[in-house]
Amino acid sequence: MQIQSKINKLIALREEAALGGGEKRIEAQHKRGKYTARERIDMLLDEGSFEEFDMFVTHRNTNFDMDKTHFLGDGVITGHGTIDGRVVFLYSQDFTVFGGSLSETYAKKICKIMDQAMLVGAPLIGINDSGGARIQEGVNSLAGYAEIFQRNIMASGVIPQISAIFGPCAGGAVYSPALTDFVIMSDQTSNMFVTGPKVAKAVTGEDISIEDLGGANVHSSKSGVSYFRADDEEEGILIIRKLIEYFPQNNLEDPIQTVCDDPIDRMDDDLNEIIPENPNQPYDMKDVIYTLVDNQEFLESQRRWAKNIITGFAKFNGMPTGIVANQPNYLAGVLDINSSRKAARFVRFCDAFNIPILTLVDVPGFLPGSIQEHNGIISNGAKLLFAYGEATVPKVTITLRKSYGGAHDVMSCKQLRGDFNYAWPTAEIAVMGAKGAIEVLEGKKLASMSPEEALKFVTEKEEEYTELFANPYEAARYGYIDDVIEPRNTRFRVIRAFSTLSTKKQNNPPKKHGNIPL
Ligand code: HXC
Secondary structure: OOHHHHHHHHHHHHHHHHOOOOHHHHHHHHHOOOOOHHHHHHHHOOOOOOEEEOOOOOOOOOHHHHHHOOOOOOOEEEEEEEEOOEEEEEEEEOOOOHHHOEOHHHHHHHHHHHHHHHHHOOOEEEEEOOOOEOHHHOHHHHHHHHHHHHHHHHHOOOOOEEEEEOOEEEHHHHHHHHHOOEEEEEOOOOEEEOOOHHHHHHHHOOOOOHHHHHEHHHHHHOOOOOOEEEOOHHHHHHHHHHHHHHOOOOOOOOOOOOOOOOOOOOOOHHHHHOOOOOOOOOOOHHHHHHHHOHHHOEEEEOOOOOOOEEEEEEEEOOEEEEEEEEOOOOHHHOEOHHHHHHHHHHHHHHHHOOOOEEEEEEEOOEOOOHHHHHOOHHHHHHHHHHHHHHOOOOEEEEEEEEEEHHHHHHOOOHHHOOOEEEEOOOOEEEOOOHHHHHHHHHHHHHHOOOHHHHHHHHHHHHHHHHHHOOOOHHHHHOOOOOEEOOHHHHHHHHHHHHHHHHHOOOOOOOOOOOOOOO
């Protein structure tokens, strides 16, 4: 064969591969409101940066007449490219080929790029759109999934792993995304479930739609499985690009500091007024966050789930930082099972990838009652305690208002190796709020009083208690708070604290791994 004809053959094969399952199925994919696997890669990566691997791989199955049908690439596109110049490895499942279902060779392609991502120390991104195990391949498909899971587990805490779900993700296939650090689901076009609506109906009699069982809404507001619900795939892709900006390439590197044009000593007079006079009145912690961070940019994770705690990424003087903050605007910012789990996982991600953590505290305590107790608030609250106590990244804590009881300890207090712990003058650091304290301490006396006497007594005692305990100075007197700062100067103090802490070195004792109360 002449050289030119050999080259022409290559070009023809590439063109064939580019068509995936063919024009008809591409059209059907578009009709479903979805992009193709290749279009998604084009949107995600820097232009021209994608290098594809294993384009010529086909399956080896001969059952069910499968030897008569082959598609180049076998239903998944794999390779590497760059996002804002930084290397990432990725795979993108192609629903136009056998419904994106996973075969033995398909799994091998994914495993190859996972191994390469680990060798190079670069993030891994998986775009999921698949009917799950390729039915014709039987146990080989199950084995293929398990190969991927094992690699997800080994990569956890070594390279950042992000999963986008832009179509179906069913059965055991859900466990690869679940093992990764962040899951993004596109609204109305994606779903995740271990068993689908038909099986649910057959086994339990429950009649439920696919969207209500495992759509993006459900997983971003009820189960917490999805960290971001994107309005569409374009937004989902933007979120992936944004996340990568906050992450280092791997656990041995620091996140990348960028140039900051927002003055580091910007005073925010509004913050001096933001805490309401009435301690029971809420305010929006997000107003505080947006005021403090560079250029009001905050990427909130799990925004719709466990809204009593806020988690997300921002920059301070260009340095990526994780923020954990109680939200007085939702359930008074109380800690409960879901908010503890949410924040614990976030803290552990930041710690694994050297991202400093800012904690903003306004917490009245743990949510009381049998629902919480019987569902394990003890072990779930302990997750957050464990995560903070184990974290060795720079930790700056600011108490804005309430910090009561066990919740005070959990929210990155000094003794959990909080590095710099500041309080606003409005802080109330105590065992419990004035009302509860008076009831416990003076209950017997109150019972013997007339209602008028009791009211007068309680008011006086509350004032006394507030004067004594509901302030930052009692904690500051013992050095549990390093400094009481003026709210409007908080941005500068945070930036200076993290700058001072940038060379922090701290190691935990050598061990195989801890035993976080899962
Ligand atoms: C082989 C599959 C397939 C699969 C879809 N296809 N799923 N081929 N194995 N698992 C093929 C279809 O035959 C069809 O081929 C094409 O993909 C598109 O599928 P449609 O059904 O036409 O599309 P749609 O109506 O959009 O429905 C999509 C779907 C549905 C909801 C994903 O196909 C479906 O329910 N598939 C089965 C899902 C499932 O039960 N998977 C196993 C889960 S258990 P043609 O040639 O017509 O284009 C699992 C175990 C993993 O995955 C275990 C890991 C530990």
